[in-house]
Amino acid sequence: FQKNQPAQGRAFEPLVEVKAMEPDSSVWGKNFPNQYDGLQKTATNNIDTTYGGSSAFSWLERDPRQKILFAGYPFSKDYNDDRGHANALEDVRATKRLNLNDEDPKHTPATCYSCKSSNNPGLWTDMGMAAYDAMTFNEMTPNINNAIGCANCHEAETMRLIATNPALIEGLEAQGKDWTTFSRQEMRTVVCANCHVEYYFAGPDKYLTFPWAKGTQIDQIISYYNEIGFKDWEYPDAGTPMLKAQHPEYEFFTAGSTHYNAGVSCADCHMPYVSDGAAKYSSHDVHSPLINPEQACGQCHTDVEYVVRRVNTIQDQVANTKIATEDAIIDAINAIKAAAANPNSDAALLDQARQLHREAQYMWDFLSAENSTGFHNPEYALKICADATNLARQAQMLAAQAANDPSLLKTGTYYAPAQ
Amino acid sequence: FQKNQPAQGRAFEPLVEVKAMEPDSSVWGKNFPNQYDGLQKTATNNIDTTYGGSSAFSWLERDPRQKILFAGYPFSKDYNDDRGHANALEDVRATKRLNLNDEDPKHTPATCYSCKSSNNPGLWTDMGMAAYDAMTFNEMTPNINNAIGCANCHEAETMRLIATNPALIEGLEAQGKDWTTFSRQEMRTVVCANCHVEYYFAGPDKYLTFPWAKGTQIDQIISYYNEIGFKDWEYPDAGTPMLKAQHPEYEFFTAGSTHYNAGVSCADCHMPYVSDGAAKYSSHDVHSPLINPEQACGQCHTDVEYVVRRVNTIQDQVANTKIATEDAIIDAINAIKAAAANPNSDAALLDQARQLHREAQYMWDFLSAENSTGFHNPEYALKICADATNLARQAQMLAAQAANDPSLLKTGTYYAPAQ
Amino acid sequence: MNKLTIPILIAVAAFALAMGAFVWATDAVAYAGTHPETCNNCHVMHPMYENYYHASHEKWAECADCHLPHENIFAYYFEKGRQGMHDVYVFTTGQTPALIRANERSQEIIQSNCVRCHEQTVESITMGAQAFDRNCWDCHRDVAHGERGISTSSYQDSSLYPVK
């Protein structure tokens, strides 16, 4: 039925038959012990790199500006770096961002399980995604007992890579794309887009949606959100209708990066071939390629030491520029707050300021929530910083104009001692 | 005498003996006809690329913002793209930037010939660079009768690549570097730094100087200029002490670009090997590598079409971001002008605004005057845009604070109809 | 017969046996030949073989043409033995590194071989007062082992999943 993937025998006889969408990876593991072992290893990984790695260190501690930037939103309470796939369930259940009071209209929906468990493909097929998403997180919990597993990426019968998340299928359709026509190499990137993408919850029933109808570039996503008038939260005291970006690895990488344009896929770097005796297989121990650069980068680059040094250069440059952008946004926030508190402020100008704050911060977040510290697309990262800083400064200027108060133009307010 | 270059015979017998620093390239050409032919070809090149190429198109027409940015300085009168080496003399004599009135204290000095002629190495040796630079352009003209030639790059006896410009030797020495210890591969970049570098004229006698004592990165150069209190001109009505950046290809490329870090030299791309029968030699027809990418890039990159497409992506991104920076600087200029016209403005704040305008515009110019539209170092280019925009917006904000006038915060003033 | 003869004979026999087993187990005799297939005997050499086979020099040169010195026959066989024993030792003792890279000595050998065959072509660029201080493959990155160098994986072949 899938146009791109003709039925095809495996090179060997499976030991056990795995039923469609089997949530338990250990069953698949009987046929494919190397892959299963790899997936298991992601549970205990803990090596860190300069900017990433596998421990769940806190971003709010590492970069306290983010506490200000996310004020009023659960991300200001708890925001850690990601860990290996096998931890997904434990981590989503443990985060302080959850609101488990089902009476509260802002309670966490079941949708938050969407990218954390291999039970999902089966549940979505049985009950439909709309019904799944309409449940609360608490209500869904008993149905979920496996972390990410084989069923999230593979079709059991053929072991093909597939789109399992209905939101991905719909997100592609909205752009007129049909994933079943994709080549194998494309699927080695698209399979990650089941999860490593920007998303939002549409409507009161929290329907999982990827904001891709206008395209997956940052300005297209922003104009999509503006058009539907969506906001994730309102910034306290400033009144800005904010957007939160989440792990847009797929959108960021595919926006003309050098590796994407050269035909490189996520799996090339994050799941390089390794050998076990004579058998070659894809490493399912997915983590930062800087932990095993010989395998991850050495397959294409002869001078591995050089490319790793290069990653450092790029990440340092992005990390520093990102901080300058954060400072500009914080200056804007403080100015908008003051202008909003001033009853004489011009409402129209203030709204313009808020709109620019909204866009500047979303742009910054798009880059910041992307987990490679710019490496997946260095020039895009720096261009986004340049644009976001420009908008943030203009937001501040508009706030000062709204309040007709040049004293709101102070810069470096993050560093100023709190009054 | 040169530590890195042990005396050693040539592989073949020269036909004629070329005397040291021979200014006439046709004499050298008798021994090396291929190289001489190449140099000759640079006279008639006229193919243009999207952002560069060999015709002398006007930057002021292509990007009229530059007329505003250079207001009050000769660059606002005439500023063309560079052409091939053989045109250097014709072009320097023809530019409307010259001031040939020797009575005017602002007359053009002989220093302007420094990078345009193969007569220079001989003249510098005979009279010393200080005496050379103290003459006027008019006075020097009779001594100069050859455009750029072999003597600018080679030592006649050995054909080694050498530093011929005393300003380069001194600029390196100021950083504790001795060019005679450089390897051959390093010289394939450093020989271009005889000319393709940022420079200024020190003191009343216009002594040619490279501002490298603190290093060749942009912030090091800015802090050098700030420390010596140098300015090229004062921005009309704004009163900003401005700096003009000139063709800092060397500084830009060597600031950690991916190709520089990988050991690639200017000559690798701009003077690729070509073959004459069985033997290969360096193309001396120096121009944009996008005109012959198979040779220039294909030696290292198999997929030439891919890398050329990549250059386009990078240049488009840089060109667009650069325009946003120009807009921000123009907004700042207009605000500073207004604040300067306001007798009640706070002088200290206004000076701070000017300082930021000076730095923002120099940063922008460093990127803009660099002739590869960012390709020589894409991330550096975009980081510089981000920083320059940030400073320009802050300059505008300080001007508004100085005049205590939020109406100076208007943005997009370049697009506003002139009053 | 000296009273040491028997122990010596035993020692020699044991040594011969051990060497024989070693040679048999590792297929070390393979090193005597020059066929690229010989090097490919060793599965860790397979990527280099595979990529070499598809690169431009397969028509002209065998592994040994580039990887062994050719100044004279002694240097050739000495290096062949030295390098061969080293590879066999590393391989049989399971110390094969994740990433096999030519060491400095090999690089010098390879460079001298490039120049040996292409002397005429490169004469005018390698000549002069300054040492030619780069490797030919700094530019010609793919002539020897193809685009993918020592890649253990080929590009994912999209034709395996033909569209429609």
Ligand SMILES: [Ca+2]
């Ligand atoms: Ca992580």
Ligand SMILES: [Ca+2]
């Ligand atoms: Ca040109």
